[in-house]
Amino acid sequence: MSDLSASPCPEAATSQTQDKVIQLRVEVDTAVPLIAWLASQQQYPRVYWQGRDKKQEVAAVGCAKDFLFQDNIDDERLAEIYQSQKALSTDPSIRYYGGIAFDRSIESWPEFGRARFILPRIELRRSSELFSLMLNLNFADNDATTELQQATDALKQLMPPRPLVPPYKVGLMARHDKPAYPRWEELVRQVTDPEFNQTVPKVVLSRVSQLEVNEVMDPWMVLACWQGRNQNSFQFGFQFSPDRAFISCSPERLFQRQDRELHTEALAGTTVRGLNQDEDEMLANQLLDDSKNSHENQLVREHIVDVLGPLSEKVDADDTPKIFKLTHIQHLHRDIRAQLNPGVNDFQLLLALHPTPAVGGLPRQEAMHFIRGQEGYLRGWYAGACGYLNKYESEFSVAIRSALLEPGRINLYAGAGIVAGSDPRAEWQELENKLATIISILIDF
Ligand SMILES: C=C(O[C@@H]1C=C(C(=O)O)C=C[C@H]1O)C(=O)O
Ligand SMILES: [Mg+2]
Structure with a gap:
């Protein structure tokens, strides 16, 4: 590390290339140990990412460029900004990390915004x-002396x-569920009402469980424990300031792109794990044969194939x-692969x-409208998309199983x-099953 802190000087950084981002x-x-390293840093933002296949892991601090869309966002403008930012460097290793909120047409969480990269x-x-260890330098916004000074300070x-x-x-003092069960039941009944269901065959309803606690939790410690108990998942976290951190241990890939090759998936349909191998197998077979769960998954597959076409x-x-x-639950899963048309960019993919x-x-629009109007709390980055982009490859996970x-x-x-x-009780229990891993880490019961 001392090699790097010695090397940034204006000549070294700017003479070999015309790039503005280096x-x-x-x-x-x-x-x-990357999470432990990240937890001990004092600079913000702090970002962590590990791909589901475990081949790539990143801990990052500070920022050389920050794109925050707090109040409103125009999807086309977002794509344009990214295209012009991408043009500032020829280095295939440069990555932008961030996320988009579940619903970019409404207010999101402060600091996280409707999109932030x-x-x-x-x-x-x-x-x-x-x-x-990588040091990113952005000479597009700062003069060389200022940028190098800031970079050197960050290294120090x-x-x-x-x-x-x-x-x-x-120590758990209280738990509040929004929506609470009576409202949940009402919502499930509305969505399963035959008249509604005929035009809107699927709505993913959700809940926030707010745990009031009397201790300060280190988000990175929580993420490290979660990672230890859920191997088959992406793990990521974004902390833009000391007081708030969003962490996730999500099994779901939105997409992975390498050049024009795209991998995505339909992950939907859920049951619990068995207490022994026989029971586990039996539950898996029941899940594969169950028409409600198959329908949940089939609708996702069809839609993804349609939008990728x-x-x-x-x-x-x-x-x-x-x-x-996964540790406490099992899902239905279908792989989906595509060879993209030349020139399709990551923002087009994200938005599609x-x-x-x-x-x-x-x-999509009808379901989003229902969620926006009825769910009764702000999803923010929950069920948004988090990941990284670079010229030749990018990967995003769907930010479920998150906190x-x-x-x-x-x-x-x-x-x-x-x-x-869908039965309201059974779906409520499914929410509980999805929280089982994180709850077992946080709370004694
Ligand atoms: C929405 C979530 O999960 C989604 C819903 C699932 C289901 O209903 O079976 C399964 C996986 C995900 O597609 C979540 O975990 O918050
Ligand atoms: Mg389900």
Whole structure:
């Protein structure tokens, strides 16, 4: 790391290239526990990302460029801004990390905004077994001296990783569910009403469970524990200031793109895990045979294939679902692959795919309208899309199985796809099952 802090000088940074956005990299020859490293840093924003396949892991601090859309956002403008930002560098390693809210047409959480993407100041990345430290420099907005001064200051503030305190349970003072069960029942009845259901076959209803706690939780410690108990998931977190952090351990991929090759999926339909292998197998078979759950998944597959059609040379989706197992629950899962048309960009993909009927509903606009008007709380980044973009590859996860940590309160989010045949009690229990892993980490019971 000392190599890097010695190297940024205006000549080195600007003479070799015409690029306005530059990344300096050094290999780090020891393995670094990335979440522990991130937790010990004092700079904001702090960002963490680990892909579901575990090949890529990133901890990032500070920012060299910040795009925050707090009040309103025009999707086309967002795509234009990204295109011009992308043109500032030829380096394929430069990445922008961030997310978009579930519903960009309404207010979102402060700081997170309807969309926010950053070019971090410093990134520590693990790629398989290799660790490297990156310093991003943005000469498009600052003169060279100021930018290098800020970058050097950020490097000087880096702290070594401190071991994370072993897991502990929080003192729970109260829990409030929004909507509470009586309202939930009403909403499920409205969505399953045959007349409504005929034109809107699926609405994913959700709930926030607000836990009032009397301790300050380190979000990174919580994420590290969650990661330990849910291997088969993306793990990510965004903390733009000391008081609020959004963390997620989501099984769901929105898309992964490598050049023009796209991977996405339909993940919908849920049951619990069995207490032993036989029971687990039986539950999996029941899930595969269940018509309500199959319908939930089928609607997602159909919609994704439809929206990808005009953007792709070829789309290919699994005909039958497979089982996707998590610690406490199992889902139905279908792989979907596409070869994109030349020139299709990541924002086009984000806007076309998100929100899928796995978290919104079908038809999208009608389902969103129902959620906006009836759900009774602000989803913000829950069920939004979080990930990173770069020229040649990008990846986004759907921000479910997520939590917003604030002083004195932990907000936990869970949703369930409501279709014909949904029973309010069973769907309420499904929400509870989806929270089982995080609740087992946070609370003694
Ligand atoms: C909306 C959520 O999950 C979604 C709903 C599912 C379902 O109803 O079966 C399954 C996976 C996700 O598509 C959530 O976990 O919050
Ligand atoms: Mg379901």
